[in-house]
Amino acid sequence: MPMAVDAENFYSERAKKMRASEIRELLKLTQEKDIISFAGGLPNPLTFPVEELKEITRKVLEEHGSMALQYGTTEGYIKFREAIAARMKRWGVNCTAENVIITGGSQEALDLISKVFLDPGDYVIVGAPSYLGGLNAFRAFEANMITVPLDENGMRMDLLEEKLKEARKKGLRVKFIYTIPTFQNPAGVTLNEERRRCMIDLAEEYDVLVVEDNPYGELRYEGDDVNAVKAYDNDGRVIYLGTFSKILAPGLRMAFMIADDPLYRKIIIAKQSEDLCTATFNQYVAYEFMKNGLLDKHIQSIIKMYSVKRRIMLDSLDEYFPKDAWWSRPKGGMFCWAVLPEKVNTVKIFPKALKKKVAYIVGSAFFANGGGENTMRLNFTHPTDELIVEGVKRLSEVIKEELKG
Numbered sequence: 001m002p003m004a005v006d007a008e009n010f011y012s013e014r015a016k017k018m019r020a021s022e023i024r025e026l027l028k029l030t031q032e033k034d035i036i037s038f039a040g041g042l043p044n045p046l047t048f049p050v051e052e053l054k055e056i057t058r059k060v061l062e063e064h065g066s067m068a069l070q071y072g073t074t075e076g077y078i079k080f081r082e083a084i085a086a087r088m089k090r091w092g093v094n095c096t097a098e099n100v101i102i103t104g105g106s107q108e109a110l111d112l113i114s115k116v117f118l119d120p121g122d123y124v125i126v127g128a129p130s131y132l133g134g135l136n137a138f139r140a141f142e143a144n145m146i147t148v149p150l151d152e153n154g155m156r157m158d159l160l161e162e163k164l165k166e167a168r169k170k171g172l173r174v175k176f177i178y179t180i181p182t183f184q185n186p187a188g189v190t191l192n193e194e195r196r197r198c199m200i201d202l203a204e205e206y207d208v209l210v211v212e213d214n215p216y217g218e219l220r221y222e223g224d225d226v227n228a229v230k231a232y233d234n235d236g237r238v239i240y241l242g243t244f245s246k247i248l249a250p251g252l253r254m255a256f257m258i259a260d261d262p263l264y265r266k267i268i269i270a271k272q273s274e275d276l277c278t279a280t281f282n283q284y285v286a287y288e289f290m291k292n293g294l295l296d297k298h299i300q301s302i303i304k305m306y307s308v309k310r311r312i313m314l315d316s317l318d319e320y321f322p323k324d325a326w327w328s329r330p331k332g333g334m335f336c337w338a339v340l341p342e343k344v345n346t347v348k349i350f351p352k353a354l355k356k357k358v359a360y361i362v363g364s365a366f367f368a369n370g371g372g373e374n375t376m377r378l379n380f381t382h383p384t385d386e387l388i389v390e391g392v393k394r395l396s397e398v399i400k401e402e403l404k405g
C-alpha cells in the first residue's frame with residue numbers, strides 16, 4: 001500500500017470547511033434491520049411503479065433509443081419541459097418551457113443556486129428549522145444563515161420582516177429567502193396564502209430573491225391546494241424547485257427549476273460546467289410516465305397509502321405521547337415534527353431510543369444557528385402501519401422515562 005497523500009495540502013479553502021454531516025453518522029446507526037426507523041426521508045419502495053417503468057423503459061429504447069441515449073441540451077428535453085410548464089398551472093404559475101431547467105434532483109438545483117448567487121459571507125434566510133440538504137448546500141459556498149422561526153402556518157412573516165430590517169441596518173448582503181412552503185421538511189407545516197403574498201411583498205421591499213423548494217406539495221391528504229409562492233411573483237425574483245423524487249422515484253434523480261430571465265440564462269451557464277446535461281434517458285422515461293397520465297394516477301395511489309400512515313402516526317402520537325409535547329398535524333408530505341418539554345434533549349435520549357430499537361432524527365440538525373434541542377422529526381411514510389404504532393409507543397416510553405428522571 002502506498003502512503004496516503006497529505007490531503008490537507010491540496011484541499012481548497014472551501015473544501016477545508018466542509019464537514020461530514022452528523023446526521024449521516026446517526027442515520028447509519030438507524031439502518032440495522034430490527035430498528036423501527038422514523039429517521040429517513042425515504043419514499044416507501046412499495047410505491048415504486050416497477051412494472052410500468054419496465055414497459056416505458058422498453059418503449060423509450062425502441063422508439064427513441066438514438067436520442068434518449070445521446071447527450072441532450074443543458075436546459076433538458078423540450079417535450080418534458082413543456083409538460084412540466086403546463087403542469088405548473090395547477091399551482092397558479094404561468095410559465096413556458098423556456099422557464100424550465102431539468103436538474104439531477106432538486107439537490108443539484110440547490111447547489112447550482114448556491115454557485116450562482118452566493119459569495120463567501122453572503123446571507124441566506126432560512127426557516128428554523130429547515131431542510132438540512134439545503135443548509136449544507138449554502139454552507140458549502142460559505143454563506144451565513146439568518147434563521148426565522150416557523151409556527152403551524154409556516155415561516156413567521158413578522159419575524160422575517162424584523163430580520164430583514166435588522167440585516168439592512170447592519171449592511172448584511174442577504175441574497176435570498178429559502179422556503180419550503182408546503183408540508184415543510186422537517187416541520188410538516190404549510191405557509192398560508194396570506195403569508196405567501198407577504199413573503200413576496202417583503203422580498204420586493206428588501207430586494208432579495210426567493211428560492212421556493214416544493215418536493216411535497218403534490219402529496220396532499222387533506223384540505224385544498226394552495227398556489228405556489230411563485231404564483232405571486234411580479235418581477236422574476238422567485239426560483240421554484242420541483243422534483244419527481246417523492247412522486248415517482250428518487251433513483252431517477254429527476255427534478256426541475258422554474259426561473260425567469262436573466263437568472264435562467266445564468267443558471268444554464270453554471271449547469272453547463274456542472275454536468276453538461278441531466279440524464280437524457282431518465283428524462284424520456286419520466287416524460288413518458290407523465291404523458292400517459294400514469295403520473296397523476298400514481299400520485300393518487302401514493303396519497304392513498306401515505307394518508308393512512310399519517311393517520312396512524314397522528315393517532316399513535318395522540319394516544320401515547322406525553323400531553324405536554326406538541327406535534328405538527330401535517331396535511332400532506334412525509335413528516336411530523338415534535339416539540340418535547342424543554343428538559344428532554346433528543347440527542348441525549350437517542351441512544352436510549354436505539355436500545356429500544358426505534359430511531360428518529362434529532363431536530364437540532366435542522367437549525368442552522370443552533371436551538372431545537374428538544375425537537376425531533378418523525379417520518380411516517382417508510383415504516384409499515386403496525387410498526388408506526390409500535391415505534392411511537394416505544395419512543396413515548398423513552399421520553400416519559402426521561403421526563404420522570
Ligand SMILES: Cc1ncc(COP(=O)(O)O)c(C=O)c1O
Pocket residue numbers: 041104105106107108131133180185213215243244245250254255
Ligand atoms: C426540502 C427538500 N428539498 C430537496 C430535496 C432533495 O430532493 P431530490 O431528491 O430531488 O434531490 C429534499 C429531499 O428530501 C427535500 O426534502
